[in-house]
Amino acid sequence: MKQVKQKTSMLLLMMMTIVLIVSGCSGNGNKNNAEATKEPAAATEKPAATEEEPPANELKPYQLSLVYPGTPQTDEKKIEEALNKILTEKINATIDLRPIDWGAWDDKINLMVASQEEVDIVFTAQWNGHAKYVAKGAFLDLGELLEQYGKGITDSLDPAFIEGAKINGKNYGVPTNKELAALGGIVYRKDVTDELGIDMTNVKTPQDLDAVYAVIKAKRPDLTPLYTTGGAFNSHFFANYDFLGDSTIPGAILKDLDGTKVAAVEEIDRYKEFLNLTRDYFKKGYINADAATTQVSSSDAWKAGTVFSTLEPLKPGKDAEVASAAGLSGKLAQISMSEKTVATSETAGSMLGVSFTSKDPARAMMLINLLHTDKEINNILNFGIEGDHFTRNGEIITATDNTANYNPGSAWMFGNQFLNYVWDTEDPEKWAKFKEFNQNAKVSPGLGFVFDSEPVKAEVGALANVIRQYQRALETGSVDVDKTLADYEKKLKDAGVEKVVAEKQKQFDAFLASK
Template structure:
């Protein structure tokens, strides 16, 4: 049954549960940390076998976890520590398989196309999740969540699982994290202080021109704005709602109430941000290799020559980047857009189980542990206590070995509200998340996910056109007046009008069913 025919009750549940997502953010983590019940009396379905006896009944298995990020020096050391815990709980070991951000899209697409045998893959609405589901990359998770994911259902607000469904089914388990979204910049506050730049007047991307001009003149060794992709046209900054998959054309503006679907290339906001980014590029504010570099912004920050980046905002985003980059106390952030909630947030960070997995049950057991087991969750995210950090209660302090394992990927794995907090972060970080999630503008399309099956041939053809043009345009690397018309012509030839029309048709049916 197609998603557009989902019952109104589910949609009402989505809207009502948004304001309740903060239940996972409370200071009392007893619910999140509790072992899941061994059996649900109502369903008589056993939870994941986590005691020694149950684990001993399982055959040994190595679980591969594929995700975007920089490989860490002490990765093997952390794997060994995780293996001791996982062997005891589910008789499994783990193979961490990070892929550099710059190479992620190409490598994950090849991995899926070649049917490489892996178990768990990071996936997201903005990273082709629906399209990859259509390719058969992920298995449906309903029965597995019922059988081995009771801890997931206890810790995760229903809005996440409901909002991440495709045709009424889950193909990824969302991370328990912030639900609202906003865009803005993170910048070097120590540099603005040194140069006497008043950032209190910076409210919009246009306001950055005067700032970047001073930085370029006074600090010529620095890149005023480092980017590798969409810059101000990133979906989280421009507030595009792509109705389930940002790699498939056709969007509405989620900070507005209009429900007409259009290719973003036809939206005035898109063109405005293209021209602004091009202007910044021509002025030398943006890194010259923006369209081709495979150096992620996270790695670029570590070099100490980046002044700012465009980022999806949340409380403490600046402190997270600073901690990972060795710039503690030197960064600050500015939110520049309205807070919104859309399907892109409920499905903005997920772990899916590959259809090539040899043991999906064990993969789900691991995902459940990442949502419920504080020790395993923090070990994966921050390394070994006493080695990569020391801890006083919930507060972590860096050591001389922190840089050898500091992936900065906590937003990808399980339940972020189990995470310890760095001493450089706000100790009330999770309370601030609760506040951040409140009073966000709800997209008219919340809960809708486009089914691309009727236009899958066009979607495939369009993907090749996007790969050829989009990054160059959205990083300001090419002449907008010359290249945008060419891009639009190629999109039209590939069938973009048919795709947008099909999105509108399904979206209209979704709205009518509410």
Template structure:
């Protein structure tokens, strides 16, 4: 596929998405008269998006479990009770919210999957081992369930999301309806830069942060200039690495270039330059000393008031989302530092998957459908109870003295973000900005391709152990990059990275030949 034809393809894809999102965004305008059928009639669309097959009183009661990464909230039980009243009326179900702290997420969720814990719904994403977990049998295929119980999803979600998230022609997760383009950048404390007289307009790329962090370190020693618990500038969304479906499996292309040769990112000049910069910042004390080992996720560090800046996947209002969850509304700003790109991975960057241990997958899909179609349930899960955790003026919400007791900051994980209310510290036209953000994104050479790891699953397992041992230390700047990278690359080679790369290349070549 040529660059020109790829550009036409993604333009059509984005145009299609923008059309659908326009409908979704209109459904969030109170009194607009342009609400969708799914939004107008949630009682009908609760189970099937408008074609109910069973009334709630014909369904046996069922308790659904929802496992996702995030800080447990003080008022979780209160919100659960309110959710249960709505869910009982609509699908005769109740819910057990099971957040797991970000720092412990990978280890705990892997243990739950390996231990075959009885769970209904897991958060899952391509950057969080989705394809690998599919190969382990963690999730069930959802296509038939979506057809039967997820008509609201199909009516409101751009087809590009479901198509791009498929593995071997099947969906194992329902993507969140949100932004499609991707970019990397920083979120920082604007109140601190104002206080210290730092001009952030001069910051265009990562190296420009050196002068900023030097001042913050000297003048505000109570703050970590750049907090991380993992990759710094080599995060996949910052480095613009396309891992062809699962960023936990080595071998990638650069999304913002035209190459079609799959290679280890560790061999690229971009990766190695970013390692050197991270090491420089670490040695200067800009990065938290425990970056390679801490279990404290960036949002938790924000919540504790210890952070000046973090590296983040960008979108309109990312800074406001972080500030809201941290209880510092209006005190943050953001800077995009990379090209905007679109890859298959973005379609699967946030999903809800139904566990293969679920005792009622049908009811689980009914809940996921509600999160895509029911405004009241969606916002209750994301923001808590109106009049308690927020006050509401049309579609704009404002904090109360109880906001901090339920502020998970996880709206990008659940259903449709285009149903979400907008905080009074966010741009009122936030959802219009989302549509504009998707325009002009560079398409990855591998757009539409998803790697099947089944032929090399033993090597993928061995490589996962190597990554767990080396990656954080190397990418946070915690070790000298030349020696650390040398050991890391050798360990990857010993674990079979060459075989995985060859298999990725073979499958990708077949994909290109079929275009």
């Protein structure tokens, strides 16, 4: 892994000349398998380490690529141009926004890592294989970069995010400053329930949705009662599974309880209960028939106007956020259905990592730092150009005729959400409520623990293939539960799931003993 180290000479202080040293794997103590095949990064002129970004005129021009999941936007180039004017002045950089459709994200990011494609900043998350990619050497250890170029991040971000996102004591991603707690539930079309006279006040559990969905299916056949592309009720945020660092690796505890026994979720009663409920809803036609295969994200389905409800990780104003992105402002509402919790999955639930293939990791960190500190840059990336994609009155923004051409709905991915403007359809006290929301959540016994998969990496690789074959079809209700689950569990055992769970339990026990 490349490490950025700086040396200054008193004799050359006025010239502010900097040398980048790219250390070899044997020389810096880091263990990225891919490092041996990487070419040294091109040197970039930078001043000595300071608490702020160096003057732009002391940096060579550089284009930064930002890779993240999301629907490409019509006015993307216009946004790049607006950002480039500011970034050139601040850090002498330009930006290449590279959104990848959600449906293709997993396959494309896997290929990007495997092919060692040169990129700079990549979205990563605990629930999206972060630990797995760290083990493959995909992301740089950010320790020195954070210290030299991330003061705005460390000053503004709750220390729980930084600590909770560490793997073996090191940060490989910078968490987004957003909600710290997790709460599962649904977002639904309130205008439709009002129209049909459906009373939603009695809906407290997933089972209570049966009667609601039956009415929607009968009276609004143009709407899919429950649109999903993944785990439905067994989504980690809904069922409160704590996978102890990476939800793509088997072995979990229930984070809303106090138990510390690690088990494959397929053996947990809650998992089986939700599988059967999801299968029942699928057979009744409540769930989209293509749930196991579709690449149409829920946000795009909302925009198409064909959805009654989706399962969501909730927070204050989640319904208004979804509505704004979908052009349904004022028409949605939300209902929570789980206990509010905090686990590593939240502290590391949305991060930006610096790729080991980046030619200028320091510049990448400068941009991430700006996303945490610069209100103008943050809001252009998230909402577009004032006077074009929105109008503004103080902190409140209003949609325009051109909002649809840049409305990515991805503010939870980038930097510091507390810098975000608030749509006029949202609660003006949104950010104060976020801070309140982050308090008094049930803390998972596994908070701060991240599983090191290195001792069982062969089994983890084999299990990934089995999971890819069975999990999505099973958890969307698309296949028979009894037969498919039995086959799935057998294949998991054959691939080494028991060995992985035992290793996770061993490491977790050591973590608990050290507290």
